[in-house]
Amino acid sequence: MSKLFYDHLILIDEIIVEIETLRIDVQTKQKVKKTVDELVNYKVMTRILDLLPKNHHEEFLKEFHRSPADIRHLQFIQNRVETDVAKELVKLGEEIKKEIRKELKNQ
Amino acid sequence: MSDPVQVPLLAKLEQKRLMAQSEFAKRHEYAQKWLEDKGISLEQIREHSKRLLTGATLSSALLLSAPHLPLMGKSVTSHIRTFSSIQELLEQLKNLFSGKLDEETEIDINNTIKKYYGVSTVFELDNNRLPTYFGSMGLEQHLYRFATDTIDQHKNYQQAGLAPGRGAFGFFFDGRNSWSEAEKNEEYYIVLQTFIIPNWNTDWATLKDWYKFRKFLVINPQNGQAVVAVLGDSGPAVSTGKVFGGSPEVMADLGFYPKYTRGDVIVLFLDDPGNEIPLGPVKFVGGTTI
Numbered sequence: 001m002s003k004l005f006y007d008h009l010i011l012i013d014e015i016i017v018e019i020e021t022l023r024i025d026v027q028t029k030q031k032v033k034k035t036v037d038e039l040v041n042y043k044v045m046t047r048i049l050d051l052l053p054k055n056h057h058e059e060f061l062k063e064f065h066r067s068p069a070d071i072r073h074l075q076f077i078q079n080r081v082e083t084d085v086a087k088e089l090v091k092l093g094e095e096i097k098k099e100i101r102k103e104l105k106n107q
Numbered sequence: 108m109s110d111p112v113q114v115p116l117l118a119k120l121e122q123k124r125l126m127a128q129s130e131f132a133k134r135h136e137y138a139q140k141w142l143e144d145k146g147i148s149l150e151q152i153r154e155h156s157k158r159l160l161t162g163a164t165l166s167s168a169l170l171l172s173a174p175h176l177p178l179m180g181k182s183v184t185s186h187i188r189t190f191s192s193i194q195e196l197l198e199q200l201k202n203l204f205s206g207k208l209d210e211e212t213e214i215d216i217n218n219t220i221k222k223y224y225g226v227s228t229v230f231e232l233d234n235n236r237l238p239t240y241f242g243s244m245g246l247e248q249h250l251y252r253f254a255t256d257t258i259d260q261h262k263n264y265q266q267a268g269l270a271p272g273r274g275a276f277g278f279f280f281d282g283r284n285s286w287s288e289a290e291k292n293e294e295y296y297i298v299l300q301t302f303i304i305p306n307w308n309t310d311w312a313t314l315k316d317w318y319k320f321r322k323f324l325v326i327n328p329q330n331g332q333a334v335v336a337v338l339g340d341s342g343p344a345v346s347t348g349k350v351f352g353g354s355p356e357v358m359a360d361l362g363f364y365p366k367y368t369r370g371d372v373i374v375l376f377l378d379d380p381g382n383e384i385p386l387g388p389v390k391f392v393g394g395t396t397i
Contacts, residue, residue, distance in 0.1 A: 004152065004153065026229045026231075027217075027221070032116065035124050039123050039124040041152055045135075045138070045149055049138055054137075057141075061138055099123070103119050103123075
C-alpha cells in the first residue's frame with residue numbers, strides 16, 4: 001500500500017498480518033483490510049486535527065493533500081502543539097489495534 | 108462466497124468505520140468539506156498518495172507515454188491506478204504482458220474484475236501463484252473424458268480433433284463425479300505450464316491434487332470476453348512460445364476460434380470456495396463487451 005506520513009507510528013501492518021491468518025476467503029480478507037485501513041485513517045486524522053489548532057488546519061490539509069506520505073507533516077504539527085504528537089499517535093495506534101484485535105478474536 | 112461467520116466481522120468493522128467517519132465529519136466539518144472539494148476522502152487517501160508518487164516518477168511518465176515498451180523485469184505499478192471503466196482495465200491489462208505486478212496493483216485488478224464481471228479473482232490462492240498470468244493461449248484438441256472416448260462423441264468443434272492421450276490430471280470422468288460435470292469440465296478446460304511452477308517437482312504430489320480441475324477466469328483483453336474454465340492438462344511446451352492452452356470451446360468463447368488458433372489472454376485464479384460459479388462464458392455485470 002502507498003504510505004501515509006503516520007504509518008510508522010500506527011504500524012497497522014501488525015493487524016494486516018493477523019487478518020491474513022484468518023480462515024476467510026481472499027476477497028473478504030481484502031475487504032476487511034480495506035475497512036480497517038479506512039477506520040484507522042479516520043481516527044488518526046480526527047486526532048491530529050483535534051490536537052492541531054484550527055487556524056492551522058487549512059495549511060496542514062493543503063500540505064497533506066499535496067504529499068500524503070511526507071513525514072515532515074509530523075514536524076509541522078509538532079511545531080504548533082504542546083503535546084508530543086508522535087507519542088500521542090503511537091498511543092492511539094495501540095488503542096485502535098486493541099479494538100480491532102478484539103473483533104478479530106470474536107469472529 | 109463468504110462464509111456466514113465472516114459477515115459479523117466485516118459488518119462490525121464497517122460499523123466502526125462509519126462511526127469514525129461520522130465522528131471526523133462532526134468534529135472537523137471544515138476539513139471534511141475541504142477534502143470533498145478536492146475530490147478525495149480519507150478512504151481514498153492511499154490511492155491519492157499512490158497517484159502522486161506515480162506522477163513524480165519520470166520513468167513512470169516515460170512508460171505511460173509509450174505503453175507498448177517491453178516491460179520485462181520491470182514493475183508495472185505505474186500503469187495502474189484505479190480503473191474507471193472496463194475499457195480502461197483492458198487497456199491496462201494489454202500493457203501488462205511480461206510485466207511484474209505488486210500486491211496493490213493486483214488488488215486493483217481483482218476489484219475491477221469483480222465490479223465488471225461479478226466474479227472474484229485472485230493472483231494467489233492458498234499460497235499458490237502461477238508462473239505467469241499473461242501470455243499467448245493456443246488452441247488445444249479435445250481431451251479424453253474416459254478411456255474409450257472418441258471425437259464424434261464430443262458435441263462441439265469436432266474438427267479440432269482429439270488429443271492422442273489423456274490429460275495430465277487423468278480422465279475427466281472417473282465414475283465418482285457426474286457425467287454432466289465431466290462433460291462441462293472437458294468443454295471448458297485450459298492448459299498451463301505447471302511444470303515450471305518453482306516447487307512443482309518437490310511438492311508434486313500435493314500440488315497435482317490442488318491444481319487438478321482448479322477453476323480460473325480467462326480474459327481476452329482485446330475484446331473483454333471472459334470464460335470460467337478448469338485446469339485440465341499441463342503444457343504447452345516452452346518451445347512453442349505459448350504459455351497457455353484452451354479447449355476449442357474456451358478459445359471460441361474468448362472470440363479467437365475458429366478464425367484464430369492463438370491469442371493473448373489473462374488467466375487468474377477464480378476465488379470460488381463454494382464452487383458456485385458455473386463454467387463457460389462470463390457476462391459483463393455492467394454492460395456489453397467491446
